[in-house]
Amino acid sequence: xxxxxxxxxxxxxxxxxxxxxxxxxxxxxxxxxxxxxxxxxxxxxxxxxxxxxxxxxxxxxxxxxxxxxxxxxxxxxxxxxxxxxxxxxxxxxxxxxxxxxxxxxxxxxxxxxxxxxxxxxxxxxxxxxxxxxxxxxxxxxxxxxxxxxxxxxxxxxxxxxxxxxxxxx
Numbered sequence: 293x294x295x296x297x298x299x300x301x302x303x304x305x306x307x308x309x310x311x312x313x314x315x316x317x318x319x320x321x322x323x324x325x326x327x328x329x330x331x332x333x334x335x336x337x338x339x340x341x342x343x344x345x346x347x348x349x350x351x352x353x354x355x356x357x358x359x360x361x362x363x364x365x366x367x368x369x370x371x372x373x374x375x376x377x378x379x380x381x382x383x384x385x386x387x388x389x390x391x392x393x394x395x396x397x398x399x400x401x402x403x404x405x406x407x408x409x410x411x412x413x414x415x416x417x418x419x420x421x422x423x424x425x426x427x428x429x430x431x432x433x434x435x436x437x438x439x440x441x442x443x444x445x446x447x448x449x450x451x452x453x454x455x456x457x458x459x460x461x
Contacts, residue, residue, distance in 0.1 A: 293320045295379070295422050297404065302431040309392035312366065312385050313346065313433055315404050319380040323411045323419060337368045337382060343410040344368070346386045348402035353395070362405070363388070403432035 298316040325339055346363040366387035372380060384404075391399045411419040420426075 299431050303434045305434050305436050311389040315384045317382045321413050322380045341365050343407045345405040347405045349400045351398045399435050401434045404430040
């Protein structure tokens, strides 16, 4: 079972443009991928990458078009506490530097996406989300640009329409 996921306070509103987004996923035991899905030569925990993604929505400032993208983790590592045998922590870091530095493309929001059907424990039992976590949804970062109002004011009607659905200010 996936018992919790940090940041727990979700949505998390970001007022800056970070280069990375991090999540801490808490399992009740070590996760694996289904047999036959582990890439050859995968490093410790990197075999989980196909099951853990970041779903994001970007805005092309020049054309006003929204795009949905998926990013793979830049790194995955365990940060377990030796005294806790009922928890297995997996930290996942996603590289979003290209969006932080881009003047023409902005991230609107980015949500953790875990394909639980691909994750199993040592006994090949499929993982599931904790009931509360499933009801609440996996963590999401929402980017509150301090310059969104100015971008909307300066750009074309297509951009204004694309951003109109998002909360501004």
